[in-house]
Amino acid sequence: MVKPPIKDLNRCRAILMLRTAKCTQYDVSGYIGTSKKNVVAVEKWFRELRYEEAREVCFDNALDGVRAIELDHLKSWLPTENQNRLDKMDAISIMGRYGIVKIEKQRPSILHPRPSEHHLKLARAAEKLRQNIKQVKETKDNLIGNIMRGYTQSSKARESKQPLQDVDTLDADCLLSHLMTMYPEFRAIGSWDTLTTRKSVAGISPYMLRKLRLIIHGRALEGTCEVCRSWYPRA
Ligand SMILES: [Zn+2]
Numbered sequence: 001m002v003k004p005p006i007k008d009l010n011r012c013r014a015i016l017m018l019r020t021a022k023c024t025q026y027d028v029s030g031y032i033g034t035s036k037k038n039v040v041a042v043e044k045w046f047r048e049l050r051y052e053e054a055r056e057v058c059f060d061n062a063l064d065g066v067r068a069i070e071l072d073h074l075k076s077w078l079p080t081e082n083q084n085r086l087d088k089m090d091a092i093s094i095m096g097r098y099g100i101v102k103i104e105k106q107r108p109s110i111l112h113p114r115p116s117e118h119h120l121k122l123a124r125a126a127e128k129l130r131q132n133i134k135q136v137k138e139t140k141d142n143l144i145g146n147i148m149r150g151y152t153q154s155s156k157a158r159e160s161k162q163p164l165q166d167v168d169t170l171d172a173d174c175l176l177s178h179l180m181t182m183y184p185e186f187r188a189i190g191s192w193d194t195l196t197t198r199k200s201v202a203g204i205s206p207y208m209l210r211k212l213r214l215i216i217h218g219r220a221l222e223g224t225c226e227v228c229r230s231w232y233p234r235a
Contacts, residue, residue: 001049001053001056002045002048002049004042004045004057005038005041005042005045006034006038006041006042009057009062010062010065010066010069010070011032011034011070012042012045012046012057013057013058013062013063013066013070014031014032014066014070014071015028015032015034015038015039015042015043016042016043016046016057016058016094016098017063017066017067017071017086017089017094018031018032018071018082018086019039019043019097020085020089020093020094020097021082021083021085021086021089022081022082022085023078023082025039025040025043031074031078032070043098046058046098047098047099047100049100051095051100051101054095054098054100055091055095058091058094058095059091059220059221059222060090060091060115060116060118060119061115061119061218061220061221062091062220063089063090063091063094063115064115064116064119064220065220067086067087071086090115090231091115092231115228118174118221118227118228119218119221121168121171121174122171122174122175122178122215122221123215123216123218124171125167125168125171125172125174125175126175126212126215126216127216128165128166128167129147129148129167129172129175129192129212130209130212130213130216131165132147132148132164132165132167133147133201133204133209133212134209135152135162135164136152136164136198136201137201137202137204139152139154139162140154140155141153141154141155141160141162141198142154142155142197142198143195143196143197143198143201144161145164145196146192146193146194146195146196147164147167147192147193147195147196147201148164148166148167148169148172148192148193149164149166149167150163150164151163151164152164167192169192169193170226172192173191173192173225173226174225174226174227174228175215175225176189176191176192177223177224177225177226178215178221178222178223178224178225179211179212179215180223181222181223181224182211182221182222182223183208183211185205185207185208185211186208186211188203189203189204
């Protein structure tokens with residue numbers, strides 16, 4: 001990828017977001033505290049990226065981060081209509097503005113991307129899976145069922161069943177798609193429902209558990225899954 005004109009990618013994103021929210025180049029330079037020349041240069045740079053490169057710069061979780069870090073201080077004095085556009089903005093509207101994807105005029109509402117909701121669902125699945133994995137790893141009990149649904153049972157006292165948390169299987173699959181792109185270690189799992197024994201669960205390392213925890217705490221999801229792939233038709 002050609003280097004961005006401003007080193008800090010989040011500031012580049014903030015410029016692209018404000019411009020997509022229809023702020024003028026002059027206003028954006030004031031809001032971001034950079035020259036108008038830089039604003040123009042960032043827009044030109046982004047417009048010329050290939051789709052795959054643009055996706056690395058512009059994905060919904062990154063935009064959420066920019067809203068919280070770079071743009072939060074503007075909230076009290078940005079004109080309401082610009083602010084409303086910013087609140088609703090997703091990656092595809094920015095890529096549409098710069099001609100990287102084609103946006104159909106009337107997108108069917110069912111396909112309207114809801115990135116925060118998507119992240120929240122997958123974060124919940126990650127939380128439950130993490131607790132289930134810990135439950136299996138921390139006791140000497142046997143796993144009955146699989147890591148998404150079942151219980152643990154002591155081999156000595158058969159009546160002592162400890163239920164696992166039920167995890168939505170589609171959310172779990174989608175989460176795994178993202179995880180496999182982000183951390184190759186997760187590719188060995190293949191599918192959560194293959195984790196049916198203590199031994200297979202033991203293969204999930206503390207490193208992998210830490211990555212799950214990062215997702216739970218809002219780490220941006222990279223790559224795509226069956227759900228979010230449908231949001232980004234190729235131009
Ligand atoms: Zn996804």
